[in-house]
Amino acid sequence: MNETTRIAPATEQPGTQVAAQAQPGKKNIRKRLLLLLGLASALAAAGYGAYYYTVARFHEETDDAYVNGNLVQLTPQVSGTVVAVNADDTQIVKAGEPVVMLDPADANVALANAEAALGQTVRQVSAIYVNNNVLAAAVQQRQTDLARARDDLRRRAEVAATGAVSAEDVAHARDAVKAAEAALETARQQLASNHALTDQASVADHPSVLSAAAKVREAYLANARNTLPAPVTGYVARRSVQVGQRVAPGNSLMAIVPLEGVWVDANFKEVQLKHIRIGQPVELHADL
Numbered sequence: 001m002n003e004t005t006r007i008a009p010a011t012e013q014p015g016t017q018v019a020a021q022a023q024p025g026k027k028n029i030r031k032r033l034l035l036l037l038g039l040a041s042a043l044a045a046a047g048y049g050a051y052y053y054t055v056a057r058f059h060e061e062t063d064d065a066y067v068n069g070n071l072v073q074l075t076p077q078v079s080g081t082v083v084a085v086n087a088d089d090t091q092i093v094k095a096g097e098p099v100v101m102l103d104p105a106d107a108n109v110a111l112a113n114a115e116a117a118l119g120q121t122v123r124q125v126s127a128i129y130v131n132n133n134v135l136a137a138a139v140q141q142r143q144t145d146l147a148r149a150r151d152d153l154r155r156r157a158e159v160a161a162t163g164a165v166s167a168e169d170v171a172h173a174r175d176a177v178k179a180a181e182a183a184l185e186t187a188r189q190q191l192a193s194n195h196a197l198t199d200q201a202s203v204a205d206h207p208s209v210l211s212a213a214a215k216v217r218e219a220y221l222a223n224a225r226n227t228l229p230a231p232v233t234g235y236v237a238r239r240s241v242q243v244g245q246r247v248a249p250g251n252s253l254m255a256i257v258p259l260e261g262v263w264v265d266a267n268f269k270e271v272q273l274k275h276i277r278i279g280q281p282v283e284l285h286a287d288l
Helices: 014-054 103-157 167-198 207-224
Strands: 063-067 073-074 080-085 098-102 228-229 234-237 252-258 263-266
Touching: 063 228, 103 207
Parallel strands: none
Antiparallel strands: 063 263, 073 252, 080 098, 098 228, 234 252
16 A cells, blocks of 8 residues: 655744734835825925915014013102101002101201291281381371471571571571481381382282291191102012111112003014014013
């Protein structure tokens, strides 16, 4: 019995067959991904191009921008010693609120002296106006004295020829007339001088009274300026004043920043400035 020997073909390994089948699938997936990536890139480029030509080219941007504002300095107008500070850094103050107080003792004394001097001046000026009547009466009295002296001289001159009156008496009478005339002229000049001080002005409008009143106002202002109010509404910054400190006019005690008046300083490149005009809308983004 002949036995035929058959050689079976080599059996393929299972893993090799799976790998051979998987390679075409991976290539297809890679092609699809690359195709999708290219399509996405093309769509992104097209989208950016559309955005640039419709929106971006009409806008200018910069990150070099800073917020700025006014620093309103609080400075005294008179010298004094600080007795109170009612605000500190970062605190908000309202316009008109007292922020710093100076010692008002010396200013109160000066104001009292100025008021007393004003009262004294008013009395002195009032006396000058009253003197008009006194000097006018003095003129009338001198006129009467002159008339009496002239009558006495006339009577003596009439009887001098008869020898009833001596020549010496006549000379005395003549001298009395001259003295009365001089006294009358002096009284008239005094009245005119007093009128020069009072005419065309009342007591309230008299220069001396106005000068004294101005000194009272000056002393009042000096006293009022011992209280330093906030010039604007804002936040306190750079406070340097302390209680007990002696300050002089012009010293910077603190700064007040009004936040409703701040602005942004934006620095653009020269090529950007040609596209910027006054009145264009601005959008701000803070990194705060």
